[in-house]
Amino acid sequence: EPEHGATFNVYLPRYAGPVEDTAPASAAVPNETGDETVLLVEDEATISEPLAESLGRDGFEAEVAATLADAREAIRREPPDLVLLDVMLPDGDGRDLAREIRQGSDVPIVMLTARGEEIDRVLGLELGADDYVVKPFSSRELTARIRAVMRRGRAREQRSPLEIGALRLDPASRTV
Numbered sequence: 001e002p003e004h005g006a007t008f009n010v011y012l013p014r015y016a017g018p019v020e021d022t023a024p025a026s027a028a029v030p031n032e033t034g035d036e037t038v039l040l041v042e043d044e045a046t047i048s049e050p051l052a053e054s055l056g057r058d059g060f061e062a063e064v065a066a067t068l069a070d071a072r073e074a075i076r077r078e079p080p081d082l083v084l085l086d087v088m089l090p091d092g093d094g095r096d097l098a099r100e101i102r103q104g105s106d107v108p109i110v111m112l113t114a115r116g117e118e119i120d121r122v123l124g125l126e127l128g129a130d131d132y133v134v135k136p137f138s139s140r141e142l143t144a145r146i147r148a149v150m151r152r153g154r155a156r157e158q159r160s161p162l163e164i165g166a167l168r169l170d171p172a173s174r175t176v
Ligand code: CA
Pocket: 042, 043, 044, 086, 087, 088, 089
Protein backbone atom coordinates (compact mmCIF):
# COMPACT_ATOMS: atom_id res chain seq x y z
CA GLU A 1 0.00 0.00 0.00
CA PRO A 2 1.56 3.32 -1.04
CA GLU A 3 1.24 6.09 1.49
CA HIS A 4 -0.54 9.22 0.42
CA GLY A 5 0.74 11.82 2.80
CA ALA A 6 -0.62 12.20 6.27
CA THR A 7 -4.13 12.03 7.60
CA PHE A 8 -5.36 14.71 9.96
CA ASN A 9 -8.35 14.46 12.18
CA VAL A 10 -9.69 17.87 13.03
CA TYR A 11 -12.10 18.18 15.93
CA LEU A 12 -14.08 21.37 16.05
CA PRO A 13 -16.00 22.44 19.14
CA ARG A 14 -19.69 22.67 18.51
CA TYR A 15 -21.06 26.15 18.66
CA ALA A 16 -23.58 26.14 21.49
CA GLY A 17 -25.64 28.98 22.78
CA PRO A 18 -25.10 32.72 22.70
CA VAL A 19 -21.71 34.16 21.81
CA GLU A 20 -21.24 35.41 25.37
CA ASP A 21 -20.83 31.80 26.48
CA THR A 22 -17.81 31.10 24.29
CA ALA A 23 -14.43 32.00 25.68
CA PRO A 24 -12.64 34.39 23.35
CA ALA A 25 -9.29 33.05 22.22
CA SER A 26 -7.99 36.23 20.65
CA ALA A 27 -5.32 38.19 22.47
CA ALA A 28 -7.03 41.36 21.31
CA VAL A 29 -10.05 40.64 23.48
CA PRO A 30 -10.06 42.80 26.60
CA ASN A 31 -8.80 41.02 29.66
CA GLU A 32 -11.81 39.80 31.62
CA THR A 33 -9.97 39.46 34.88
CA GLY A 34 -8.08 42.75 34.94
CA ASP A 35 -9.40 46.27 34.54
CA GLU A 36 -10.20 47.30 31.02
CA THR A 37 -8.22 50.33 30.01
CA VAL A 38 -9.89 53.46 28.70
CA LEU A 39 -7.92 56.24 27.06
CA LEU A 40 -9.74 59.51 27.68
CA VAL A 41 -8.67 62.14 25.14
CA GLU A 42 -10.04 65.40 26.53
CA ASP A 43 -8.37 68.76 27.10
CA GLU A 44 -10.84 70.17 29.60
CA ALA A 45 -9.74 69.11 33.06
CA THR A 46 -13.18 69.98 34.46
CA ILE A 47 -14.48 67.11 32.33
CA SER A 48 -11.56 64.68 32.29
CA GLU A 49 -10.79 64.66 36.03
CA PRO A 50 -14.24 63.73 37.37
CA LEU A 51 -14.76 61.42 34.40
CA ALA A 52 -11.52 59.54 35.02
CA GLU A 53 -12.54 59.18 38.67
CA SER A 54 -15.97 57.81 37.86
CA LEU A 55 -14.53 55.42 35.28
CA GLY A 56 -12.17 54.18 37.97
CA ARG A 57 -15.09 53.60 40.32
CA ASP A 58 -16.84 51.68 37.55
CA GLY A 59 -13.91 49.29 37.25
CA PHE A 60 -12.03 50.83 34.34
CA GLU A 61 -8.44 51.91 34.32
CA ALA A 62 -8.59 55.40 32.84
CA GLU A 63 -5.68 57.28 31.33
CA VAL A 64 -6.12 60.92 30.33
CA ALA A 65 -4.48 62.52 27.28
CA ALA A 66 -5.08 66.26 26.85
CA THR A 67 -3.76 66.52 23.29
CA LEU A 68 -3.71 64.46 20.11
CA ALA A 69 0.05 64.11 20.49
CA ASP A 70 -0.31 62.70 24.00
CA ALA A 71 -3.05 60.37 22.79
CA ARG A 72 -0.90 59.01 19.94
CA GLU A 73 1.95 58.44 22.37
CA ALA A 74 -0.33 56.68 24.88
CA ILE A 75 -1.75 54.40 22.16
CA ARG A 76 1.74 53.51 20.93
CA ARG A 77 2.89 52.77 24.47
CA GLU A 78 -0.05 50.60 25.41
CA PRO A 79 -3.08 50.13 23.16
CA PRO A 80 -6.20 50.78 25.26
CA ASP A 81 -9.34 48.65 25.28
CA LEU A 82 -11.46 51.68 24.39
CA VAL A 83 -10.90 55.31 23.38
CA LEU A 84 -13.08 58.21 24.51
CA LEU A 85 -12.33 60.97 22.07
CA ASP A 86 -13.11 64.68 22.29
CA VAL A 87 -13.48 66.51 18.97
CA MET A 88 -11.93 69.93 19.65
CA LEU A 89 -8.41 69.46 20.99
CA PRO A 90 -5.61 72.02 21.33
CA ASP A 91 -3.47 70.49 18.60
CA GLY A 92 -6.15 69.36 16.19
CA ASP A 93 -9.38 67.54 15.49
CA GLY A 94 -10.27 64.34 17.33
CA ARG A 95 -11.99 63.07 14.21
CA ASP A 96 -8.61 62.90 12.46
CA LEU A 97 -7.31 60.71 15.27
CA ALA A 98 -10.37 58.46 14.95
CA ARG A 99 -9.55 57.90 11.28
CA GLU A 100 -5.89 57.27 12.10
CA ILE A 101 -6.77 54.72 14.77
CA ARG A 102 -9.13 52.91 12.40
CA GLN A 103 -6.39 52.41 9.84
CA GLY A 104 -4.68 49.96 12.15
CA SER A 105 -7.06 49.00 14.92
CA ASP A 106 -10.60 47.89 15.76
CA VAL A 107 -10.43 49.38 19.26
CA PRO A 108 -13.86 50.76 20.18
CA ILE A 109 -14.08 54.56 19.88
CA VAL A 110 -16.71 56.72 21.56
CA MET A 111 -16.70 60.36 20.48
CA LEU A 112 -17.35 63.07 23.09
CA THR A 113 -19.07 65.86 21.23
CA ALA A 114 -20.35 69.31 22.07
CA ARG A 115 -23.80 70.31 21.01
CA GLY A 116 -23.71 71.70 17.48
CA GLU A 117 -20.60 69.85 16.41
CA GLU A 118 -20.86 68.10 13.10
CA ILE A 119 -21.23 64.62 14.46
CA ASP A 120 -24.16 62.45 13.67
CA ARG A 121 -24.67 58.76 13.23
CA VAL A 122 -23.58 58.80 9.62
CA LEU A 123 -20.45 60.84 10.19
CA GLY A 124 -19.59 58.73 13.20
CA LEU A 125 -19.74 55.65 11.03
CA GLU A 126 -17.57 57.27 8.38
CA LEU A 127 -14.99 58.01 11.04
CA GLY A 128 -15.14 54.46 12.26
CA ALA A 129 -16.40 55.58 15.66
CA ASP A 130 -18.66 53.12 17.48
CA ASP A 131 -20.80 55.61 19.34
CA TYR A 132 -20.90 59.17 20.58
CA VAL A 133 -22.25 61.13 23.52
CA VAL A 134 -23.21 64.79 23.55
CA LYS A 135 -21.89 67.03 26.34
CA PRO A 136 -23.00 67.47 28.98
CA PHE A 137 -23.49 63.76 29.68
CA SER A 138 -23.76 61.86 32.93
CA SER A 139 -21.02 59.42 33.86
CA ARG A 140 -23.76 56.82 34.27
CA GLU A 141 -24.87 57.32 30.66
CA LEU A 142 -21.29 57.19 29.41
CA THR A 143 -20.49 54.00 31.34
CA ALA A 144 -23.58 52.35 29.87
CA ARG A 145 -22.45 53.31 26.37
CA ILE A 146 -18.92 52.06 27.04
CA ARG A 147 -20.15 48.69 28.25
CA ALA A 148 -22.50 48.33 25.27
CA VAL A 149 -19.75 49.19 22.78
CA MET A 150 -17.31 46.76 24.43
CA ARG A 151 -19.93 43.98 24.36
CA ARG A 152 -20.58 44.61 20.67
CA GLY A 153 -16.84 44.59 20.00
CA ARG A 154 -16.39 41.24 21.72
CA ALA A 155 -19.34 39.72 19.87
CA ARG A 156 -17.96 40.99 16.57
CA GLU A 157 -14.56 39.46 17.21
CA GLN A 158 -16.07 36.11 18.05
CA ARG A 159 -18.19 36.13 14.94
CA SER A 160 -15.41 36.99 12.55
CA PRO A 161 -14.14 33.98 10.63
CA LEU A 162 -10.95 32.33 11.81
CA GLU A 163 -8.62 31.25 9.07
CA ILE A 164 -5.85 28.72 9.58
CA GLY A 165 -4.13 27.96 6.32
CA ALA A 166 -6.79 26.74 3.93
CA LEU A 167 -9.21 26.04 6.75
CA ARG A 168 -11.80 28.72 7.41
CA LEU A 169 -14.00 28.50 10.47
CA ASP A 170 -16.98 30.78 10.44
CA PRO A 171 -18.81 30.86 13.77
CA ALA A 172 -21.54 33.08 12.32
CA SER A 173 -22.65 30.58 9.70
CA ARG A 174 -21.25 27.59 11.63
CA THR A 175 -19.42 26.39 8.57
CA VAL A 176 -15.92 25.11 7.92
CA1 CA B 1 -12.15 70.05 23.84
